[in-house]
Amino acid sequence: MTLVSAASGLRRAWRNFEHGWHRITVAPSEPLEHLGAIAGLLLLLLLATGSYLFVVFDTSVSGAWQSIDQLARTGTFPGGWLRSLHRYAADGLLLVTLLHLLREFMLGRYTHFRRATWWTGVPLLLLVYLSAIGGFWLNWDQLGQYSALASAELIDALPLLGATLTRNFVAVHAVSDRLFSLLIFIHLGVPLLLLFGLWFHLQRIHLPQVLPPRALTVGVIATLGLLAAAAPIASQAPADLARVPTALHYDWILLHLHPLAEAFSPATVWLLIATVLLVLLLLPLRHGVVAPVAVVDADFCNGCRRCVDDCPYSAITLVAHPNAKAGRQLAVVAASRCAGCGICAGACPSAMPFRRVATLATGIDLPQRRIGALRQRLRQALVPGSHKIVVFGCDHGAAVAALTAADVVSFSLLCSAQLPPSFIDYALRIGALGVVISSCTEGACEFRLGARWTSQRLGATREPRLRTHGPAPHYQLVFADGGDEPALVAAIAGLRQRATMRALP
Amino acid sequence: MLYAAFAATLAVFSHWPNYQHLAPDRAVIKVSFTHQGQRLGDCTVQTPAELAKLPPNMRAPTRCPRERAPVSVELDLDGVLVLRQTALPSGLSRDGAAAVYQRIEVAAGQHRIAVRLKDDAHSVGFNYHREAVVTLRPAEILVIDFDPAHHQITLQ
Numbered sequence: 001m002t003l004v005s006a007a008s009g010l011r012r013a014w015r016n017f018e019h020g021w022h023r024i025t026v027a028p029s030e031p032l033e034h035l036g037a038i039a040g041l042l043l044l045l046l047l048a049t050g051s052y053l054f055v056v057f058d059t060s061v062s063g064a065w066q067s068i069d070q071l072a073r074t075g076t077f078p079g080g081w082l083r084s085l086h087r088y089a090a091d092g093l094l095l096v097t098l099l100h101l102l103r104e105f106m107l108g109r110y111t112h113f114r115r116a117t118w119w120t121g122v123p124l125l126l127l128v129y130l131s132a133i134g135g136f137w138l139n140w141d142q143l144g145q146y147s148a149l150a151s152a153e154l155i156d157a158l159p160l161l162g163a164t165l166t167r168n169f170v171a172v173h174a175v176s177d178r179l180f181s182l183l184i185f186i187h188l189g190v191p192l193l194l195l196f197g198l199w200f201h202l203q204r205i206h207l208p209q210v211l212p213p214r215a216l217t218v219g220v221i222a223t224l225g226l227l228a229a230a231a232p233i234a235s236q237a238p239a240d241l242a243r244v245p246t247a248l249h250y251d252w253i254l255l256h257l258h259p260l261a262e263a264f265s266p267a268t269v270w271l272l273i274a275t276v277l278l279v280l281l282l283l284p285l286r287h288g289v290v291a292p293v294a295v296v297d298a299d300f301c302n303g304c305r306r307c308v309d310d311c312p313y314s315a316i317t318l319v320a321h322p323n324a325k326a327g328r329q330l331a332v333v334a335a336s337r338c339a340g341c342g343i344c345a346g347a348c349p350s351a352m353p354f355r356r357v358a359t360l361a362t363g364i365d366l367p368q369r370r371i372g373a374l375r376q377r378l379r380q381a382l383v384p385g386s387h388k389i390v391v392f393g394c395d396h397g398a399a400v401a402a403l404t405a406a407d408v409v410s411f412s413l414l415c416s417a418q419l420p421p422s423f424i425d426y427a428l429r430i431g432a433l434g435v436v437i438s439s440c441t442e443g444a445c446e447f448r449l450g451a452r453w454t455s456q457r458l459g460a461t462r463e464p465r466l467r468t469h470g471p472a473p474h475y476q477l478v479f480a481d482g483g484d485e486p487a488l489v490a491a492i493a494g495l496r497q498r499a500t501m502r503a504l505p
Numbered sequence: 506m507l508y509a510a511f512a513a514t515l516a517v518f519s520h521w522p523n524y525q526h527l528a529p530d531r532a533v534i535k536v537s538f539t540h541q542g543q544r545l546g547d548c549t550v551q552t553p554a555e556l557a558k559l560p561p562n563m564r565a566p567t568r569c570p571r572e573r574a575p576v577s578v579e580l581d582l583d584g585v586l587v588l589r590q591t592a593l594p595s596g597l598s599r600d601g602a603a604a605v606y607q608r609i610e611v612a613a614g615q616h617r618i619a620v621r622l623k624d625d626a627h628s629v630g631f632n633y634h635r636e637a638v639v640t641l642r643p644a645e646i647l648v649i650d651f652d653p654a655h656h657q658i659t660l661q
Contacts, residue, residue: 250524
């Protein structure tokens, strides 16, 4: 089995899993489709609650434990509650980040135009671990003592460093107030570095979703808030370097590396970390089938900027038009960033099927699935008197090809947003009984923004707007992922029935 | 239900199960020190001719090689050798301190320990010795260190 077929097998399996998941969950917004945004929300929660903890934290050996422990002892709200929220948000951040990584891996979203986003995301995982583990040291309870020493042992196992970091924790007199200033500097500095890294991570994402939809945001905050109130986090006994912490209430989510190093060896853990990182960083070098990228035709591009605004991966920029008067611009496609999704072609004002030209050439188009060819196929299918229902679908969503019948003609596009909305009006004008537009659900869209743009264009809230002169029941937008074909069959049946009703005297 | 599952995962695995880092009837001996070994070569007095060849700011009367000896340590516990380690000096020129850190779990109770340390490549046998009978309570840590100011092995 080749790597490519293995990757597509994983992708199919994950799609099936998500499809089944959607059926059993009744969440208003699908969390699986917003994992990155949930991680962003949790990071924001950590920064907010961490700011409070920073104000009350005493950066001294004698005061560190007391200042945090007091939060829980003097009442749970707001100090103890915020402290608990901080911890649970950290636990959640790591879990959600790992899930986000797993989902993107399973969906094969790490090659070609997504390579830079993947590469800039992997180091963020390390920073999440580092910030989370560093937080335990500051409490300076027995768990913090154990974690600090275990971390020092792990770092000292690296060649060239020597066993010097552990010396900071071998005896009571070895720990100084200055060390705590350094630890808090690390615990503040690493998350700031994480934010900076996040900026890089999102550079090639147009309109990145840094926070989840409102319902999900409220749900996550309420869940963590209730959890913090119901099961508040309490400090363990204060650190005592003359004694070994024995039985610990252990945070397995964030501190699982320490017992792993104990059970095997620090070198084994480093080897594991290095292997995982190496595999993750080498993954994008896998060569799969590269989709042809969008091509600009300077004769038809008027520099309107719609493709720039709609491109999900910021692959299109505008430059001065070489063959036109001053001020006019021309779209330029960065091949390494282009997903070949065709959303730009769907946004192009020149992709207008009503134009009286033999060959419909557009300002920007996809060589493998040209807009002009779509018009030609549509014309061939809708010969006068055929009275067919036209279905426009997406290669990555519900399989529309299987719906083709005597009175149904289907066209699968690279993405539903590749369809210029004027094609709906055009199909109806040249004899279609009705038009079904099948789009993936927003979170499942292979190219992030395709479903959203399709919905907004058809809802006439985004250019190019759909302008139909007939009544709306002549067409229907259906959100259907793979496996949702029955929804399309129902939509076709509905359109057919309405057409029959219209035909009645 | 989904939120409840998320909350339950966080609530459970951020506290449970307890981690037994050390068995209740055990104690720990840590051998931890950073110590510079003696220089490997002897210092030599430079002749006036040699000094004249050097820039004025580098005309030190004696010249000492930088490289230092590795530091070896041995620990006997109740007459049984439990640790033997030789640490190389740090630094590219091997002129820094040698560092040793070892954590040894032992049964709580009374133990006779003997520590030997060697930091001179020219001497035969160990330069420093320390023997003691210690009583370790459960979970107690005994740190075996080296005090360079007083040139002695310490037990803390």
